[in-house]
Amino acid sequence: MDTTNQRDDPHRHLIGKVVASSLVGTTIEWYDFFLYGIIAGVVFNKLYFPGHDPLVSTLLAYATFAVGFVARPVGGVIFGHFGDRIGRKSMLIFTLILMGVATFLIALIPSYDSIGIWAPILLLLCRIVQGLGLGGEWGGSVLMTYEYAKPGRHGLYASIPQIGLSIGLCLASGVVALLSGLLSNEAFLAWGWRIAFGLSALLVIIGIYIRLVVQETPEFAKIKAANAEVRVPFMDMLRRYPGNILKGMGARYIDGVFFNVFAVFAIAYLANTVKINRTEALVGVMAAAVVMCFFIPLFGHISDKVGRVRTYFWGSLITGFSALPAFWIMHNYSGHIMAVWLSIVIPFGILYASIYGPEAALFCELFDTKVRYTGISFVYQFSGIFASGITPMIATALLKANNGQPWYIVAYVIFAGVVSAISALLIGRTAAPTGAGAPARASTYGTTARVP
Numbered sequence: 001m002d003t004t005n006q007r008d009d010p011h012r013h014l015i016g017k018v019v020a021s022s023l024v025g026t027t028i029e030w031y032d033f034f035l036y037g038i039i040a041g042v043v044f045n046k047l048y049f050p051g052h053d054p055l056v057s058t059l060l061a062y063a064t065f066a067v068g069f070v071a072r073p074v075g076g077v078i079f080g081h082f083g084d085r086i087g088r089k090s091m092l093i094f095t096l097i098l099m100g101v102a103t104f105l106i107a108l109i110p111s112y113d114s115i116g117i118w119a120p121i122l123l124l125l126c127r128i129v130q131g132l133g134l135g136g137e138w139g140g141s142v143l144m145t146y147e148y149a150k151p152g153r154h155g156l157y158a159s160i161p162q163i164g165l166s167i168g169l170c171l172a173s174g175v176v177a178l179l180s181g182l183l184s185n186e187a188f189l190a191w192g193w194r195i196a197f198g199l200s201a202l203l204v205i206i207g208i209y210i211r212l213v214v215q216e217t218p219e220f221a222k223i224k225a226a227n228a229e230v231r232v233p234f235m236d237m238l239r240r241y242p243g244n245i246l247k248g249m250g251a252r253y254i255d256g257v258f259f260n261v262f263a264v265f266a267i268a269y270l271a272n273t274v275k276i277n278r279t280e281a282l283v284g285v286m287a288a289a290v291v292m293c294f295f296i297p298l299f300g301h302i303s304d305k306v307g308r309v310r311t312y313f314w315g316s317l318i319t320g321f322s323a324l325p326a327f328w329i330m331h332n333y334s335g336h337i338m339a340v341w342l343s344i345v346i347p348f349g350i351l352y353a354s355i356y357g358p359e360a361a362l363f364c365e366l367f368d369t370k371v372r373y374t375g376i377s378f379v380y381q382f383s384g385i386f387a388s389g390i391t392p393m394i395a396t397a398l399l400k401a402n403n404g405q406p407w408y409i410v411a412y413v414i415f416a417g418v419v420s421a422i423s424a425l426l427i428g429r430t431a432a433p434t435g436a437g438a439p440a441r442a443s444t445y446g447t448t449a450r451v452p
Helices: 003-047 054-085 088-106 118-148 154-159 163-182 185-198 200-211 218-225 233-240 242-273 278-306 308-321 323-332 337-351 353-364 369-389 391-401 407-428
Strands: none
Touching: 003 054, 003 088, 003 118, 003 163, 003 185, 003 200, 003 242, 054 088, 054 118, 054 233, 054 369, 054 391, 088 118, 088 185, 088 200, 118 154, 118 218, 118 353, 118 369, 154 278, 154 353, 163 185, 163 278, 185 200, 218 369, 233 242, 233 369, 242 278, 242 308, 242 323, 242 337, 242 353, 242 369, 242 391, 242 407, 278 308, 278 337, 278 353, 308 323, 308 337, 308 353, 308 407, 323 337, 323 407, 337 353, 353 369, 353 407, 369 391, 391 407
8 A cells, every 4th residue: 555645645635725825815915915005096085185286185195004114113013922822823814803893993984074084093093904914914824834734845836825815906906996997986986996805805804714724834743843933033034034024124125116016006106107097007906916826826836846035036137137128018018908908917927927826935034933923023114114115105105206207116116126136146045944944945035046
């Protein structure tokens, strides 16, 4: 009898559940989070931040969007602490509930005309809770698949929860596009957008049901069985991995900047500056999100074959410089909607996946199991304040400074790509973590330290 196959079958069955739970969870979390970003520039600036200057109202709406990114590292540290001390599974269930409740409550907040200053205050509070939830969600979902993956497949499996970003974005932009197309502008502003937020309650129920059947990761179970948990994971992370933290945050820069320029800012740019129908702009972003679903795991798999650093280095440079032809087409061919869609789909749906696919495994391999939840959450979420949270505001200000021309924005995106490429090179020269649950050196380091 072949006992090897018998031993492998339970593992394959279990990792299937882990992958499904992580993917569904991140889809829900990103749907909630990006729905806010999409609505901020087209609804919240009118209903919750009214004013005589539309630019100021839009900037204020994007400011509440940025607050969510400020809250995310706090959530990453809090839930990372308990995830490294208690376990990954329990934190994933709690963060999902936190995020879903906050999103549902946004659907119920009256406008500024109804309750005055309390309207933006309540919106801000819900956004903070959203940020706290997502701050702990991403790291836990990635770790569940990464720590269950077989050797040589960490990049592929850790990239699967990343698909939740594109599915969540697709759902968020798709729901808003559908509502925008079916309803008049007045009806959409009055109540239509609230339906999109209310749907979060149903998604959360589905996500919790799936996550309840998942077991703790084998790597953390060993740490727990040996009573080898670190008392304060955050402090231990700072003491042992200060260089890896800085390099990881630098590598994250292009991810946050590029995503928020193309998925958040571009919708308002196309609708308000280029004067393309809002629904058509949303369809372009939604199409890119669908394409991205296939390319994220592809690049995760490629990083297993050629190395994480090599994949991320070239991905950062190519993705950053792709902003130039993309905005040139948007600016000069606004009357050709297919050209505009391609200017979003190719850089955002394909090229961006070359960094977002291998990113999760790249960050996991910067830390050992004892502080990995805290480490990857902090790197990803703290850098998000600067890379993601303020990008829509920076892009809006750069657009005005250049009299509606997008070239300052393009320069900003290219700069982010160069910074991330350099950071990836530095990661390739870093000694791999040692100790319990440390990754195999060849996955990120080894031959990838010298990028051709």
